[in-house]
Amino acid sequence: MSLLRACKQAYGLSRQTTPALSSSLRRFASSETPSPAAVEKVDSDIVPTHPDKDVLAADAISGAPEQLRHRVVRIYQPTRNTMQSGGAKTERWRVDFDILQGGGRWENPLMGWASSADYMQGTRMSFRSKEDAVHFAEKQGWDYYIQPATVKRIPPKNYAENYVYKPHKLRIARTK
């Protein structure tokens, strides 16, 4: 991730200063370089991904402990509460930290309570869009992965469906 950022920065710098250098960098990125014309064609196809917003490196100035730089955050859309709740909260994108597997957690020897020294385990942040969440994570210098959103499937349901004739299929009488 940091390598990616460094590349992006280098690319951004070179874009400002020397176009020749940037083209050489792009040529470096592509694996096969048969001829200059082909290279130019490949260049036009592969759009270099650079951030639209200028990302301020906030991890140096935010005052957050540097241990957080070694952690991974998850960006995801929470699933709906399966009880009688609405689905409004599932439209948000959340950022939370992966749990620590080792000494960050322990069990209370007397009562068996689960304890944790991880101060980020109860912290989660909500964003309106995935891009906002990604931008924030990049700004803070956190490694992140995006958990794909769950596909919501609402099965078709109507009462008449119970009495439709279907050949070679056992009818199940639904009472509800």
Place this chain on the structure above:
Amino acid sequence: MATIPARLAQATRPSTNAVEARQRVIQLYRDWYRSAPEIIEIYTLSVSPAHIRHTIRQKFEANRYVTDLRAIDVLLLKSRQDFQETMNCWKQPDHVVGILLKPTERPQKTFMQKFLEGRDEDAVLPAATGVV
């Protein structure tokens, strides 16, 4: 000790280029460096000026590779404020000893110690666990 509130205050201003930012950083480092004996005198610390300079140097070295001008400006501002608060005696001795001069690195552990503990890596562990 009466202090003038505006003493050592500096107006915030953005750096125009990397050279200017570098000069400002060096000037700030110089101010810290020269004021080491005075800090000891003000807060009656039992450390040497060399120790204070070493700690200050570590704090500067930690941000050595920050290249973003805006980030550098914020770091400069924070350190200037810190400097002003220190030199105007707006801090308690505990703030100086426990925050400014507190060593940041953790005690070194051997491979066997880490293995037997079976814990997370130190780099990942939260700072305030109390189990280190």
